[in-house]
Amino acid sequence: MRSREEKKRRRPTSIELGERELLISWQDGHRSSYALHDLRLQCPCANCGQARGEPHGPQLIGDELPIVTAASVNPTSEAKGFDPVGRYGIKIRWADGHDAGIYTFEMLRDFTIE
Numbered sequence: 001m002r003s004r005e006e007k008k009r010r011r012p013t014s015i016e017l018g019e020r021e022l023l024i025s026w027q028d029g030h031r032s033s034y035a036l037h038d039l040r041l042q043c044p045c046a047n048c049g050q051a052r053g054e055p056h057g058p059q060l061i062g063d064e065l066p067i068v069t070a071a072s073v074n075p076t077s078e079a080k081g082f083d084p085v086g087r088y089g090i091k092i093r094w095a096d097g098h099d100a101g102i103y104t105f106e107m108l109r110d111f112t113i114e
């Protein structure tokens with residue numbers, strides 16, 4: 001179980017997508033900014049993980065086979081938008097059509113460079 005403070009830390013109050021960065025304000029007042037380039041390189045989907053040579057363990061959803069696509073080998077860092085995923089994360093719609101990665105707020109908050 002997480003404390004109230006811990007929940008606040010991981011809940012955004014606003015998310016803004018800029019040309020080169022994603023800005024998130026959190027309920028505890030902290031603000032984070034992420035270079036889209038870095039987010040794309042760390043795309044959490046199974047395809048990109050495999051392209052990076054990471055084992056596809058918990059990232060593999062269902063029985064979907066990870067396929068290394070051109071998009072995951074030569075990723076763009078241009079984002080067209082993002083969609084909420086439940087209450088726990090967002091999907092970024094990249095300009096090359098890739099949108100498989102779910103960036104959880106927990107992961108995003110932990111990315112934060114103070």
Ligand SMILES: [Zn+2]
Nearest residue numbers: 043045048101
């Ligand atoms: Zn991906």
